[in-house]
Amino acid sequence: xxxxxxVAAKAGVGLGTVSRVINNSGSVKESTRIKVMNAVxxxxxxxxxxxxxxxxxxSLSVALIVPTVWHPFYSAFxxxxxxxxxxxxxxxxxxxxxxxxxREIEYIDMLKKNKIDGIIAxxxxxxxDQYVTSHLPMVSIDRHFTEDVLTITSDHFQGGCLAASxxxxxxxxxxxxxxSVSKIKNESMLRKxxxxxYVEKQGITYSVKEINEPVLDIQREILSFIENTPxxxxxxxxxxxxxxKAIVACELLGxxxxxxxxxxxxxxxxxxEQAEIKHSTIVQPIQTLAQLAVKKLxxxxxxxxxxxxxxxxxxxxxxxxxxxxxx
Amino acid sequence: xxxxxxVAAKAGVGLGTVSRVINNSGSVKESTRIKVMNAVxxxxxxxxxxxxxxxxxxSLSVALIVPTVWHPFYSAFxxxxxxxxxxxxxxxxxxxxxxxxxREIEYIDMLKKNKIDGIIAxxxxxxxDQYVTSHLPMVSIDRHFTEDVLTITSDHFQGGCLAASxxxxxxxxxxxxxxSVSKIKNESMLRKxxxxxYVEKQGITYSVKEINEPVLDIQREILSFIENTPxxxxxxxxxxxxxxKAIVACELLGxxxxxxxxxxxxxxxxxxEQAEIKHSTIVQPIQTLAQLAVKKLxxxxxxxxxxxxxxxxxxxxxxxxxxxxxx
Numbered sequence: 023x024x025x026x027x028x029v030a031a032k033a034g035v036g037l038g039t040v041s042r043v044i045n046n047s048g049s050v051k052e053s054t055r056i057k058v059m060n061a062v063x064x065x066x067x068x069x070x071x072x073x074x075x076x077x078x079x080x081s082l083s084v085a086l087i088v089p090t091v092w093h094p095f096y097s098a099f100x101x102x103x104x105x106x107x108x109x110x111x112x113x114x115x116x117x118x119x120x121x122x123x124x125r126e127i128e129y130i131d132m133l134k135k136n137k138i139d140g141i142i143a144x145x146x147x148x149x150x151d152q153y154v155t156s157h158l159p160m161v162s163i164d165r166h167f168t169e170d171v172l173t174i175t176s177d178h179f180q181g182g183c184l185a186a187s188x189x190x191x192x193x194x195x196x197x198x199x200x201x202s203v204s205k206i207k208n209e210s211m212l213r214k215x216x217x218x219x220y221v222e223k224q225g226i227t228y229s230v231k232e233i234n235e236p237v238l239d240i241q242r243e244i245l246s247f248i249e250n251t252p253x254x255x256x257x258x259x260x261x262x263x264x265x266x267k268a269i270v271a272c273e274l275l276g277x278x279x280x281x282x283x284x285x286x287x288x289x290x291x292x293x294x295e296q297a298e299i300k301h302s303t304i305v306q307p308i309q310t311l312a313q314l315a316v317k318k319l320x321x322x323x324x325x326x327x328x329x330x331x332x333x334x335x336x337x338x339x340x341x342x343x344x345x346x347x348x349x
Numbered sequence: 350x351x352x353x354x355x356v357a358a359k360a361g362v363g364l365g366t367v368s369r370v371i372n373n374s375g376s377v378k379e380s381t382r383i384k385v386m387n388a389v390x391x392x393x394x395x396x397x398x399x400x401x402x403x404x405x406x407x408s409l410s411v412a413l414i415v416p417t418v419w420h421p422f423y424s425a426f427x428x429x430x431x432x433x434x435x436x437x438x439x440x441x442x443x444x445x446x447x448x449x450x451x452r453e454i455e456y457i458d459m460l461k462k463n464k465i466d467g468i469i470a471x472x473x474x475x476x477x478d479q480y481v482t483s484h485l486p487m488v489s490i491d492r493h494f495t496e497d498v499l500t501i502t503s504d505h506f507q508g509g510c511l512a513a514s515x516x517x518x519x520x521x522x523x524x525x526x527x528x529s530v531s532k533i534k535n536e537s538m539l540r541k542x543x544x545x546x547y548v549e550k551q552g553i554t555y556s557v558k559e560i561n562e563p564v565l566d567i568q569r570e571i572l573s574f575i576e577n578t579p580x581x582x583x584x585x586x587x588x589x590x591x592x593x594k595a596i597v598a599c600e601l602l603g604x605x606x607x608x609x610x611x612x613x614x615x616x617x618x619x620x621x622e623q624a625e626i627k628h629s630t631i632v633q634p635i636q637t638l639a640q641l642a643v644k645k646l647x648x649x650x651x652x653x654x655x656x657x658x659x660x661x662x663x664x665x666x667x668x669x670x671x672x673x674x675x676x
Contacts (some may be wrong), residue, residue, distance in 0.1 A: 091424050294417070
C-alpha cells in the first residue's frame with residue numbers, strides 16, 4: 023500500500039508538505055501543490071481517512087436541529103440535508119428539539135467539545151440565542167441570532183409580494199392576509215411585509231389579521247376573519263397549514279373556492295417525495311435550502327469565509343384554489 | 350468528589366464488583382448488589398459517564414435506517430425513535446437509504462467497527478440480508494433476515510382480518526383487496542392473507558388484485574380494478590397511499606364514497622403530530638413500535654436476552670370513507 027512517505031519521496035518534498043496539501047491546510051506554493059498532487063495521482067495514493075480525520079479532530083458528523091422531523095417541511099429538509107451531508111462523508115445526527123432549549127444546548131455543547139463538527143438549525147426557542155457564538159460552525163435557517171451566524175433563507179418578502187400579485191392577477195379586488203406572530207424574530211415575518219407593501223403600491227383594498235402565538239384555534243380565527251371581512255375574494259395565508267384551515271372555513275361558510283374566494287398558502291412542502299400539492303401556494307425551494315446549508319456549513323468547518331446571509335427565491339404554484347387565467 | 354473506590358470501601362467489596370453493579374455487567378449476588386447500591390446512594394456517587402462509556406467502548410449513538418424520512422410513516426417513526434433514544438442518552442444518526450444497499454452496508458460496517466452501538470432498520474433492499482449477522486445489536490421493523498435478528502412488527506394479519514370484518518360490519522356485500530407484491534418478504538404481506546382468510550370464513554364474495562413492484566401507475570391499476578369488479582362495494586387497500594388513489598379513482602368513475610363504495614386503508618400515519626386522518630384505515634401504533642424498537646435494542650446492546658419477534662396490535666379508525674353504523 024502506498025503511504026504518505028512514498029508520495030513525499032516521489033514529489034521530492036517533506037512529509038509535512040504532503041500533509042498540508044492533502045488536508046488543504048496551511049500555505050503551500052502552487053507549484054509544490056501540483057507536484058504533490060501529481061505524485062498522489064501517479065501512485066494512486068488513498069489517504070487514510072480515519073487517521074486524517076483523527077488528526078484533524080473531525081467527528082465527521084453534523085447535528086441537524088429541527089422542531090420536529092414529523093412535518094412535511096422539516097422531513098423534506100432533513101431528507102435533503104442528510105443525503106447531501108452523506109455525499110460529503112458526514113453523518114447526520116437528528117434532533118427533534120420541539121423548541122426545547124435544553125435539547126438544543128446539548129448539541130451546542132457537543133459542538134463546543136468537538137464531538138460534532140457543525141450544526142444546521144431551524145430553531146424558534148428564545149433562550150438559545152445566548153448559547154450561540156459566532157466562532158462555532160453553525161448555519162441557521164430563517165432565523166438571525168445576536169452573534170454572527172450564517173442565515174440561509176427563502177425570500178419571504180418576495181413571497182409576500184408574489185402572493186399579492188398573483189391574487190390580483192387572478193382577478194381579486196379585496197384581499198386579505200392572515201397569520202400568527204412569533205415572539206422570535208425570523209425571516210418568515212417578511213411574508214406579511216411584502217404582501218402589504220405590494221398591495222399598498224397597487225392601491226388595492228386589503229385587510230390583515232395577526233394573532234399572537236400560540237394560536238389556540240386557527241380554524242376559528244380564520245373563519246371569523248373571512249366572515250367579518252366584507253367582499254373578501256382573495257386570501258393569502260401565512261403557510262399551508264393555515265391555507266388548509268381556510269379551505270375548511272370556506273366549506274363551512276358555503277363559499278366556493280376559487281369562484282367566491284381564492285386562496286394562496288406558503289411553503290409548498292409535499293407530504294412525501296411522490297406526492298403532489300393541490301392548493302395554490304408560494305413554494306420554498308427546500309432542496310436548494312438544504313444543499314446550501316450543507317455547502318456553507320462545510321465551508322465554515324473548513325475555515326473558509328462565508329457571507330452573512332444567503333437568500334433564495336421562491337416561486338408560485340398554481341393549484342386548485344386560484345382561478346385558471348390566460349397568461 | 351466521591352470515587353468508585355469510596356463506594357467499594359463503604360460497601361466492603363472490591364472495585365470490580367462495584368464496576369459490575371454500576372455497569373450492570375457480569376454476575377453479582379443480589380445481596381452484594383444491594384450493598385453496593387446503598388453505598389452509591391449514601392455517598393451520592395455519580396459515575397463518570399464519559400469514562401464509563403469509554404471503558405464500555407460505547408459511542409452512545411444508534412443508526413436509524415429508513416427508506417426516506419420524507420414520508421409520514423417514517424417521519425413519525427423517526428420522531429419517536431429519536432425522542433426515545435435521547436431519553437436513554439443515545440444520539441440518533443439518520444440514514445435515508447432509499448433502499449440503496451451500499452448505504453445500508455456502510456452503517457452495518459460502522460456497527461461492526463463499534464463506531465455506533467446499534468441499528469434500527471426498516472429496509473427492503475435485497476442484498477442487505479447477507480451482511481446482517483445475528484451477533485450485531487440490531488432491530489428490524491417488519492422484515493425477517495436469514496440470521497436471527499429481532500423483528501418488531503404490527504399485527505398485519507390481524508389488520509387484514511380487521512379490515513375485512515369492518516367492511517362487512519359496515520354492510521359491504523362484495524369486497525376487494527388491492528396492493529402490490531414486494532420481492533422482499535416482510536410482515537406487511539400478511540395484510541392480504543388475513544383479509545382473505547377472514548372473508549373466506551365468512552363466505553363473502555371477494556376479489557383480489559396484486560401487482561408486482563415496482564408499480565408504475567397505481568392510479569390506473571386501482572381504477573381498472575374498481576371498474577372491472579362487478580358490484581364491488583367495499584375495498585381494502587394495502588396502505589393509505591393506495592387508499593388515496595382509490596378515492597381519486599372513485600371520483601373519476603362517479604362513484605360516491607361511502608354510499609356506493611367504502612374504502613379502508615392501512616398505516617394511519619398522520620402528516621404531522623397535530624394533523625388528523627380523514628379516511629377510514631387500519632392504524633399501526635407507530636409510537637409503540639418506536640418505543641419497543643429502542644427498548645429492545647438497548648437490551649440487546651446491554652447483553653440481555655430478547656425474544657425473536659414482537660407483535661403489536663393494530664386498531665380500526667372510523668373515517669369518512671366508511672358509512673356510519675350503530676354499534
